[in-house]
Amino acid sequence: MKGNKQEGFKSRFLEVLELPKDIVLDLPRITVTGKIGVFIENHKGIMEYSSEQVRINTSLGLVVIKGQDLVIKYVVADEIFVEGKIEAIEFEE
């Protein structure tokens, strides 16, 4: 509860100052290119990878990319780029 309160306060504070939330709140930024690519910044590691499903850890929890022929195009410290036939992107708490 306390965390939530703090989050709410932070987010209101940011709204007033109009600061980019993803940076200050340490949120992942997910960019989806059509149905062929997902680009995630600020991730915290790959939990599972197969050609049907990629589970990526972020500060929100897990981001699950489902699809076919998934390929991790590249991965560096805080960026990851997944390509393939994307079918769904889910968030798991």
Place this chain on the structure above:
Amino acid sequence: MLIIKLWNCLRGYVIIKIVGPYCERLINQASLHGIYLWDITRLEEDALLAKVSVRGFFKLRTLVRKTKCKVFIVQKRGLFFSLNRLKRRKLFIIGAALFVAVIYVLSCIVWSVEVNTQDEALKISILSDLEKWGLKPGVFKHNIDKKYFLDKILLNYKNVAWAEIEIRGTKVIVELVNKEMPPQIEDDTPCNIVASKDGVIEEVLPLRGEAKVKPGDTVSKGDVLISGSVSLAGDDQRKMLVRAKGIVKARVWYNESVEVPLVEFVKSYTGRVKKAYKIKIGNREIYIQWGDVKFPKYIEENLQQRYILPPSLGNVSFGAVLYREVKEEKRFLGVEGAAEVARKKLSEKLEGLPQDVQIVQKKMEFTLNPDKQVVLGTLTLEVIEDIGVEQKIN
């Protein structure tokens, strides 16, 4: 990302197979340690394929021990490895080096000399002289002393105002600008002014010498107009020879006629072309072309020819031939049309007259000649012009 890909291709990269129950851990560790992994694909249940740079691969090996995975190299790629492989193929390297060397040496040789000038005769004589002086196909272009040849050209050809030698690739281009020679200085050789055309004298203005004709006289070609032999005052026997000078204006008639047929054949290009190549060895010509020329009528046009070997080694040239299809059209002009064409042709001839003539009368006539199916156009022109020309006194 293309830059990174190119860089990796140059530096070399390896395709690795990661085998282990928890390969993702290795990937995470790698990305945390700044190792760039790309194109990761799942191969089997517990095997991944990935690409990593050579340096990254060595760093990865230290991580492998921690994560209990195994890493195998599937393939080595990139320039770094290609060069390594090349080390074993000595003859190939020698061949490649030889090829580069031969190309370099061949590009050092002058293959053709070109002279750019309007004057065709000058071009030919300069080309042959340059060859005599040592600038010809087959010499090394680095040995060409441009200044030496320029000086030689300018010294030997007085009518060349400016010259420039440019070496473009394997071609030497000599640019020339002709000089307008100043008018010849008048010398004292005695001369008469004689008529260059038949005509009726209109005006005589002797500047030096004795006028032999007066206005109204009829002269024919070659008649003396102003004599260069001047009789001294009071003495008919003693004569002084001078160079006669003066203006003699005369009325001169010109007749021009043209025939224009009533039916005209017009050749025009249809735009369809076919290209063929021609190799000339000595006097033999070999044509290389795909299919026949299917045009009913065409004009053969030779495009530029290039010598494959320097002329001293043999006369082998390569050139392109262009066949242009032409269409012949019959056009009926009619009497009016033909007369119009005749008028145009005559007008063109009028423009060809010297600048300083004064046209007194102009008459154009058009008559139809039914036997030959032509329109005959005649132009009668009456002009006043200077008909005097100098002629040496023997």
